[in-house]
Structure formats: structure tokens, C-alpha cells
Amino acid sequence: xxxxxxxxxxxxxxxxxxxxxxxxxxxxxxxxxxxxxxxxxxxxxxxxxxxxxxxxxxxxxxxxxxxxxxxxxxxxxxxxxxxxxxxxxxxxxxxxxxxxxxxxxxxxxxxxxxxxxxxxxxxxxxxxxxxxxxxxxxxxxxxxxxxxxxxxxxxxxxxxxxxxxxxxxxxxxxxxxxxxxxxxxxxxxxxxxxxxxxxxxxxxxxxxxxxxxxxxxxxxxxxxxxxxxxxxxxxxxxxxxxxxxxxxxxxxxxxxxxxxxxxxxxxxxxxxxxxxxxxxxxxxxxxxxxxxxxxxxxxxxxxxxxxxxxxxxxxxxxxxxxxxxxxxxxxxxxxxxxxxxxxxxxxxxxxxxxxxxxxxxxxxxxxxxxxxxxxxxxxxxxxxxxxxxxxxxxxxxxxxxxxxxxxxxxxxxxxxxxxxxxxxxxxxxxxxxxxxxxxxxxxxxxxxxxxxxxxxxxxxxxxxx
Ligand SMILES: Nc1nc2c(ncn2[C@@H]2O[C@H](COP(=O)(O)OP(=O)(O)OP(=O)(O)O)[C@@H](O)[C@H]2O)c(=O)[nH]1
Ligand SMILES: [Mg+2]
Numbered sequence: 001x002x003x004x005x006x007x008x009x010x011x012x013x014x015x016x017x018x019x020x021x022x023x024x025x026x027x028x029x030x031x032x033x034x035x036x037x038x039x040x041x042x043x044x045x046x047x048x049x050x051x052x053x054x055x056x057x058x059x060x061x062x063x064x065x066x067x068x069x070x071x072x073x074x075x076x077x078x079x080x081x082x083x084x085x086x087x088x089x090x091x092x093x094x095x096x097x098x099x100x101x102x103x104x105x106x107x108x109x110x111x112x113x114x115x116x117x118x119x120x121x122x123x124x125x126x127x128x129x130x131x132x133x134x135x136x137x138x139x140x141x142x143x144x145x146x147x148x149x150x151x152x153x154x155x156x157x158x159x160x161x162x163x164x165x166x167x168x169x170x171x172x173x174x175x176x177x178x179x180x181x182x183x184x185x186x187x188x189x190x191x192x193x194x195x196x197x198x199x200x201x202x203x204x205x206x207x208x209x210x211x212x213x214x215x216x217x218x219x220x221x222x223x224x225x226x227x228x229x230x231x232x233x234x235x236x237x238x239x240x241x242x243x244x245x246x247x248x249x250x251x252x253x254x255x256x257x258x259x260x261x262x263x264x265x266x267x268x269x270x271x272x273x274x275x276x277x278x279x280x281x282x283x284x285x286x287x288x289x290x291x292x293x294x295x296x297x298x299x300x301x302x303x304x305x306x307x308x309x310x311x312x313x314x315x316x317x318x319x320x321x322x323x324x325x326x327x328x329x330x331x332x333x334x335x336x337x338x339x340x341x342x343x344x345x346x347x348x349x350x351x352x353x354x355x356x357x358x359x360x361x362x363x364x365x366x367x368x369x370x371x372x373x374x375x376x377x378x379x380x381x382x383x384x385x386x387x388x389x390x391x392x393x394x395x396x397x398x399x400x401x402x403x404x405x406x407x408x409x410x411x412x413x414x415x416x417x418x419x420x421x422x423x424x425x426x427x428x429x430x431x432x433x434x435x436x437x438x439x440x441x442x443x444x445x446x447x448x449x450x451x452x453x454x455x456x457x458x459x460x461x462x463x464x465x
Contacts, residue, residue, distance in 0.1 A: 007030075007088075007125050007128055007129070008030070008031065009030055009032075009115050010028055010029065010030030010031060010032040010033050010036060010113070010114045010115065011028065011029055011030055011114065011115050011116070011117035011118075011121055011122070011125075012026065012027065012028045012036075012106060012109045012110065012114035012115070012116065012117060013026070013027060013106070013116060013117035013121075013122070013464035014026055014027075014102050014103070014106055014464055015027040015092070015122075015464035015465065016097070016464070021097030022096070022097050023094050023095065023096065023097050024094075024095050024096065024097040024098070024101070024102045025092050025093065025094055025095070026092070026093040026095060026102060026105045026106055026109065027090065027091070027092050027093075027122065027464065028090065028091045028092075028093075028109065028114060029084070029085070029086040029088045029089070029090045029117075029122055029125060030088055030089065030114075031088065031089060032113065032114070033088070033089040033090055033091045034049050034050060034078060034080075034089050034091060035050075036091075036109055036112050036113060036114050037049055037076060037078075037091040037093065037109075038050060039065065039112050040062050040063060040064070040065070040071075040105070040108050040109065040112070041058075041060050041061075041062070041063075041076055042060055042061040042062075042063040042065075042070075043058065043059070043060040044059075044060065044061075047060070049076060049078055049091070052076075052078040053078075054078065054079055054080035054083070055077075055078070055079050055080075055083070056077070056078060057075050057076065057077045058075070058076050058078070059074075059075055059076075060073075060074065060075075060076060061073055061074065062074050062093065062095065062101070062104075062105050062108070064108055071095075071101055071104045071105055071108065072095045072096055072101035072104070072105060073096070074093050074094055074095045074096075074105075075093075075094040076091060076092075076093055076094075077091065077092040077093075077094070078091055079091070079092070082129075085122060085123075085126055085131075086122055086125035086126050086129060086131070087125070087126065087129035087130070087131050088125060088129070093105060117464065118458075119458065119465070120137075120141075120458035120465055121458070122464070122465055123137050123140050123458065123465050124137070124458045127446065132159075132161075133161070133164050133445040133446050134444070134445055134446030135158055135161075135163050135164050135167075135403070135444065135445055135446075136158065136159050136160075136161055136164065137446075137458070138158070138400065138403075139155045139156070139157075139158035139159035140155075140159060140465065141465075142154070142155035142158065143155040143156060143159060144465065153274075154221070154224050163214075163398075164445055166210075166214070167214075167441060167444065167445060168445075169210075170207050170210050170211060170441070171438060171441050171442070173203060173206070173207060174203075174207055174434055174437060174438055174441075175438065177195075177200065177203045177204070177434060178431050178434045178435060178438070180194045180195040181194075181195060181200060181427050181430060181431045181434070182431055183195075184427070185427055185428055185431070197421050197422055200421050200427075200430065201418065201421050201422075204414055204417055204418050204421070204434075205418065207414055207437075208411055208414045208415060208418070211407050211410055211411050211414070212411060214398055214407055215398065215404055215407045215408055215411065217398050218398040218401075218403075218404040221398045221400075222400070223275060223276075223308070223384050223385070224275065224276070226276075227269065227276035227277060227278045228275065228276070228277050228278065228308045228309060228380070228384045229278050229280065229306060229307045229308045229309070230277055230278065230279050230280065230307060230308065230309045230310070230311060230380060231280040231282055231300075231303045231304055231306075231307035231309075231310050231311070232244060232279070232280065232281050232282060232310075232311045232313060233282050233285065233300060233303075233304060233310055233311070233312055233313070233327065233331075234284060234285070234312055234313035234314065234315075234324075234327060235259075235284050235285055235286055235315075235321070235323045235324060235327065236259030236260050236261070236283075236284025236285075236286055237257070237258070237259035237260075237261075237284065237315065238284070238313040238314060238315040238341055238342075239313055239315065239341045239342060239367045239368075240262065240281050240282065240284065240313055241253035241254065241255045241261065241262050241266070241281050242255050242367040242368065243281075243311070243313065243339075243341070243367045244266065244268070244279060244281040246367050246370065246373055247270055247279055247373070247376075247377075248268050248270060248279070252266060252268055252281075253266045253281050259284060259286075260283075260284060260286075260288070260290070260293055261284075262281060262282065262283050262284065262296070263283050263292050263293060263295075263296040264283070264296060264299065265280060265281070265282055265283075265299050265300070265303055266280070266281040267279065267280045267281070272377050272380055272381050273377075273381050275380075275381055275384060275385065277380060277384075280303050280307065282296075282299070282300035282303050282304075283296030283297055283299065283300050284297075284300075285297055285300055285301075285323065285327055286323055287323075304330070304331070304334070307334070308335060308384065309334075309335045309336075309337070309380065309383055309384060310331055310334050310335065310336050310337070311337045311339050311376070311380075312327060312328055312331055312336060312337070312338050312339065313339050313341050314338065314339070314340050314341065314352075314355075315341055315342050316340045316341065316342055316343055316345075316346050316347060316350040316364075317342045317345040317346065317347050317350070318347055318349070318350065319347065319349040319350055319351070319354070320350065320351065320352070320354040320355055324355065325354075325355060325356070325357075328355060328357050328359075329357075332357075335383055336359055336361065337361040337362075337363065337376070337379055337380070337383070338355075338357070338359050338361065338362045338363070339362075339363050339364075339365055339372070339376060340352065340362065340363065340364045340365065341365050341366065341367055342366060342367075342368070343364045343365065343366050343371065343372075344366040344368060344369050344371070361379055361383070363375055363376055363379060402444075403444055406440045406441065406443045406444040407440070407441070407444065409436075409437075409440035410436075410437035410438075410440040410441050411437075413433045413434070413436040413437040413440065414433065414434070414437050416433050417429075417430045417433040417434055417437075420433070
């Protein structure tokens with residue numbers, strides 16, 4: 001879908017999730033937001049929305065004035081431009097939460113001339129009218145989708161412009177640097193020493209370092225935004241489903257003493273110290289003639305491919321088998337934790353050396369007795385956030401590939417510039433490369449941007465935002 005850039009008409013949408021709830025909000029934005037809402041507003045005290053001061057709430061009814069039919073009892077909030085979400089006139093009608101009053105109110109406003117808002121169109125107007133930058137607009141999506149308190153904090157920081165502020169610092173320094181270099185090129189004969197190569201180099205390196213730090217936060221950023229996908233794999237009967245249930249602290253998957261119990265993928269969310277983790281239980285891997293089980297194993301292999309982290313389970317009540325070696329062998333290029341389960345019934349014939357694998361993350365556990373579970377959670381958290389100290393980053397984290405690509409593009413240009421500094425007469429090229437970097441960075445905050453980028457970002461929103 002392509003989004004229009006028309007911001008002059010008046011849009012309307014149901015801005016709360018549809019379902020049964022105490023209240024639901026129909027929101028309008030645009031120059032006719034107040035006149036249109038007034039056409040459906042009936043005040044028992046004879047008030048008009050036109051007379052309401054900005055940011056005040058008035059009680060009344062939503063009515064179809066043509067048929068005199070009352071649709072709902074509601075509160076109307078009038079917010080005049082420019083201090084509103086979209087910087088336009090906004091009216092929010094707080095109806096009862098059921099689907100009938102909300103859709104009837106929406107229908108009525110559409111018939112009176114409002115246009116149904118496209119996904120994300122309210123936020124898009126906030127961006128196009130200059131109230132927020134693109135990073136902040138994306139943060140709105142993240143905030144709506146945040147799965148844990150920490151994800152919410154990261155998104156909220158971005159919404160408040162902390163990431164944008166950090167970037168602006170780099171941008172300002174680069175602009176100043178560029179100006180000095182250009183001055184020294186344009187006025188070579190003046191006696192003023194605008195800038196020396198030493199300073200150019202140290203400024204460039206400073207910017208590269210700052211940007212690299214930001215770029216590195218991408219993987220953790222994605223984890224906080226989307227959740228880390230952690231798959232539990234191993235041969236049948238090693239205790240995968242038991243581990244899933246234990247982590248979730250509920251009886252989610254069937255556990256039996258029979259190998260081959262789990263046939264399908266089972267997933268659920270878990271919160272580890274604020275990190276949202278999608279934990280995935282899989283069918284045990286073995287050679288099987290059973291058609292259903294084989295389909296299950298196929299899905300397991302796909303889950304392994306998609307996972308960010310794998311917990312490979314071993315059963316230490318038995319010796320290591322060929323199938324264990326085969327499974328772990330397939331995981332050598334993966335972010336991997338090997339968990340030796342059932343240490344409560346450890347067999348003497350079990351020897352981890354038989355596995356012949358070089359893995360730094362080997363844990364011992366008994367899911368049945370609850371041993372080793374906290375260590376496992378710590379390990380998952382550590383491996384997914386690795387060197388990044390979330391608090392020290394002050395919450396500015398790159399959350400999506402678009403942001404990372406722009407930063408990486410800027411880094412590339414600046415690195416190239418570093419190479420050229422000590423090879424005169426190439427400072428003209430150095431200046432051009434800095435401008436390239438600046439362009440890439442402005443794409444990020446949206447001060448320079450293309451329609452394609454805008455469309456793809458705002459399409460991710462739900463209607464009404
Ligand atoms: N003694 C002991 N038994 C365990 C432990 N963990 C799991 N079990 C038992 O091992 C059996 C198999 O457990 P499941 O969780 O169903 O194993 P699974 O890996 O999901 O098996 P499949 O779904 O068949 O692949 C059950 O009888 C569990 O009670 C443990 O730490 N110690
Ligand atoms: Mg199972």
C-alpha cells in the first residue's frame with residue numbers, strides 16, 4: 001500500500017484495540033476535526049464544541065442528528081493545534097468500549113466527510129508536521145509492541161529523542177569539521193590555520209567510534225524489540241518439554257516418559273530480567289518412520305535455522321549417543337548452550353568428552369529438581385546482551401535494520417575519509433565523504449528521506465495510531 005501525503009483533510013479512526021472494554025476512543029485529526037465532531041455532539045446543557053477551550057473535556061452524547069438517534073453517551077476532548085499529537089486540531093471521543101458504539105460513531109463521522117485514517121497516519125502527521133523525527137516515530141511502534149518493561153524503557157527513551165540527541169551531537173561535530181576543511185581549501189592563502197590534519201583525523205575517529213558503538217547495539221536492540229528466539233533441541237526424551245514448562249512455570253507442553261511425545265513446535269514468551277524471550281520447544285530429533293514425527297522433526301530443523309540462540313539438551317542418565325553428536329555437530333555455527341540434564345540420575349557411562357565438541361557454554365541441570373535453571377537464565381541473558389551494558393547506553397539502542405544500515409553507511413564513508421587525510425591534496429574528497437556520511441545520518445532522523453522509507457515505516461503501524 002502506498003500512503004498519500006495529503007495532510008490537509010480530516011482523518012478519523014478507532015484508536016483503541018477493538019474488543020470489550022470500559023472505554024474506546026474515536027480520534028479525529030485535521031482542520032475539520034472540531035466542526036465534524038460538533039455535528040455528532042449533543043450536550044444536555046446546550047454546549048458547542050466550538051466554544052470549548054483547548055484541552056478540555058465535555059460530557060454529552062454522540063447522535064445522528066438526521067435521525068435523532070443517540071449512539072452513545074461519551075466524553076469529547078477538544079485539543080486545538082498546535083499543541084496536539086499531530087500538531088493539528090484533534091478531537092477524541094471517549095465512547096463505551098463495545099464494538100457497536102465505536103463503529104457506529106466512526107461510520108457517522110465518515111458519512112459526514114471524515115476520511116478513514118491509514119495505518120500510522122496520526123503518527124505520520126506528527127512527523128510531517130515536525131513534532132517528532134523518524135526515530136521517534138519508530139519508537140511509537142516499539143512502545144505499542146513492547147513486551148517487557150525494559151523494552152518499553154528503550155522505546156520510551158527513543159521517543160523522548162535521546163537517540164536523536166546523541167546523533168545530533170555527532171552530526172553537529174561533523175558539520176563543523178566539514179566547514180573548517182572547506183574553509184582551509186577555499187582560503188589557502190589566509191594566514192589563519194583553520195584546521196590541521198591531526199585534528200581532522202581525531203575528529204573523524206571520534207565520530208567513527210561513536211557511530212560504531214551505536215551500530216553495535218543493533219543485535220541487542222532487535223532482541224529487546226522483537227524478543228530473542230531461543231529453541232530447545234535434542235534427541236527425544238531428554239527433557240525439552242520439561243524445561244519449557246519449568247521456564248514458563250506452567251504446564252504448557254505435554255511431558256511423558258515416552259520418547260517422541262512432542263510432535264509440533266510449542267512457543268511462549270518469557271521475561272528474563274526485562275529481556276523478552278520467545279522460548280520454543282521442539283520435537284526430539286531421531287530417525288523415525290512415523291510420518292507425523294518426521295514432519296515434526298522437519299519443523300524442528302526450521303526452528304533451529306530461525307533461532308537466535310539454541311539450548312541443546314543431553315540426557316546424562318545414559319551414555320552419549322551418535323544422534324547427540326550428530327545434532328550438536330549441526331549446531332557448530334550457532335549461538336549455543338549445551339545443557340546436561342538429569343544430573344539427579346547421572347550415569348557413570350556418561351562422559352561429556354565423548355561429544356568431542358568445543359563449546360564454552362556447558363551447564364549441568366536437573367529440570368525435574370529445579371537445579372541449574374537460574375544459571376541457564378543468566379546465561380541466556382548474558383549471551384543475548386553480550387558486551388552491551390544497557391544502563392550505560394542510557395537506553396539509546398538501534399532497533400531496526402533501517403537505522404543500522406544508515407549508520408553503517410556513514411561509518412564507511414568516514415573510514416574512507418580517514419584513509420585519505422594524510423595524502424594531500426585530497427581534503428576536497430575528505431569533505432565530500434563527510435557530506436556523504438552526513439546525508440546517511442540525516443536519512444536516519446528523517447531530515448532527508450524518501451517516500452519509500454516513510455511508507456515502509458508507517459505501514460507497520462496499526463490504524464488509529
Ligand atoms: N530424573 C529426571 N527426569 C527428568 C528430568 N527432566 C525430565 N525428566 C523426565 O524425562 C522424561 C521426558 O521428558 P520430556 O520433557 O517429555 O522430554 P522431551 O525431550 O520433551 O521428549 P520428546 O518430546 O519426546 O522429544 C519425562 O518422564 C520427564 O519427567 C530430570 O532432570 N531428571
Ligand atoms: Mg517434548
